[in-house]
Ligand SMILES: Nc1ncnc2c1ncn2[C@@H]1O[C@H](COP(=O)(O)OP(=O)(O)OP(=O)(O)O)[C@@H](O)[C@H]1O
């Protein structure tokens with residue numbers, strides 16, 4: 001039972017990290033990134049590929065994080081000067097390009113067969129169940145990311161992000177270089193997704209392009225909206241709710257007379273229903289502030 | 298040249314077939330208050346948008362001090378001291394009134410990520426100074442009691458005051474106000490007029506769009522009248538407001 005809880009918690013922690021990155025972009029800056037999973041994939045594949053080709057694990061992870069952030073820059077430069085919706089379109093396209101690249105460039109990624117056999121941090125020297133260690137590692141990282149992001153959003157820098165979310169014309173009227181802040185938010189959010197990608201790989205010990213379908217992006221969105229946008233604590237709570245539900249129902253499989261694809265569809269329907277109920281009864285999200293919704297523009 | 302802070306030369310802006318600004322030229326001397334009047338749709342707000350860089354000129358030139366600025370992005374103009382407010386007020390709704398004001402100061406080391414982590418003292422000190430200044434400003438604008446409320450919860454008139462307070466926090470050289478008195482109660486409007494004159498004495502320059510004739514004649518040193526996208530008349534407020542073309546635009550049927 002404990003082992004099972006630890007296994008679920010690791011997934012929760014990874015998704016919380018992933019979603020905190022999105023919360024910085026959407027919740028605080030108002031950027032619509034529909035391709036967050038692309039950065040998760042870049043983090044995961046970079047870490048794994050570099051390690052498999054002999055690089056030390058810490059360097060592989062760091063490269064995954066940096067490269068994910070760098071791709072945030074690449075995607076941001078042509079789009080962030082344009083209207084908001086361009087970013088949404090370009091990011092969703094970008095994440096699919098990443099996935100198709102991973103699927104088709106078999107010389108590099110082994111395509112649909114996926115990658116395995118890579119190192120995990122300190123695996124050789126952990127004397128107890130590795131999952132316990134991974135649990136500590138993931139939650140330690142989550143705590144660090146949470147504190148860093150909180151520090152950032154409560155600084156003058158974070159204040160500018162919020163002003164951009166509210167009305168970027170005001171930010172420029174007051175002398176803020178809106179483009180610079182948007183790029184920074186997207187880069188940091190993407191780098192955080194990259195870190196989540198590395199942990200995802202460690203947890204599964206096997207990655208394939210199938211792990212990085214667009215649906216993963218929308219789980220992150222559900223987590224952020226459910227928890228209450230611009231509330232990092234809410235994001236963590238959202239990750240707990242969504243992932244326990246998601247994982248929990250997988251185990252219900254044994255007790256419900258449904259085929260697995262029917263069960264998967266049912267699960268998405270129930271999540272959708274939960275979201276509808278949430279929007280009806282607590283539209284600001286679990287930890288959001290109700291007053292925010294009644295504000296006139 | 299030296300005492301002109303803003304110079305607009307033959308500015309043009311078309312929207313499809315609409316000639317919103319159709320060859321407007323004028324200049325504003327340093328440390329003066331210029332009123333800009335004209336019927337609805339005369340092109341006043343569009344002119345503001347051109348001056349501050351929200352719209353690109355179709356043709357013409359704009360100088361700020363000695364520098365040609367019509368290619369500069371809006372935020373750079375704000376950094377060299379040209380700051381505007383909006384006719385349709387833009388309160389940053391889901392930020393508090395105080396936070397709105399704290400955005401104003403131009404040089405904030407806390408807006409750079411590395412300083413947040415490596416120079417926290419410096420960031421905190423600057424923030425304390427900004428907060429003090431913001432509180433003084435809020436006090437003047439009768440917004441102190443709202444400082445921790447969401448800006449979105451302010452009334453229409455209060456949002457207008459917030460716009461001006463926030464703009465003043467940037468320490469501008471020149472302030473462009475788009476209908477700053479609309480919806481503000483008469484007593485406070487007179488107080489604002491007095492403050493604007495004080496700020497002028499301290500070296501600031503103003504360009505103010507306003508429909509309220511008594512207020513704009515009271516506050517302005519010079520009045521410019523805009524009609525169909527051009528500045529067609531300029532002079533002492535008392536003269537301009539008696540001009541038949543102005544009377545026609547304001548009292549006539551506008552044809
Ligand atoms: N973004 C835009 N797109 C199309 N037309 C515009 C745009 N902005 C302004 N116009 C047109 O340009 C003309 C001038 O508008 P502007 O807002 O500058 O007038 P104004 O003098 O500020 O009027 P008011 O006193 O009512 O505020 C109007 O005919 C308006 O419809």
Ligand SMILES: [Mg+2]
Pocket residue numbers: 341342343384
């Ligand atoms: Mg106007």
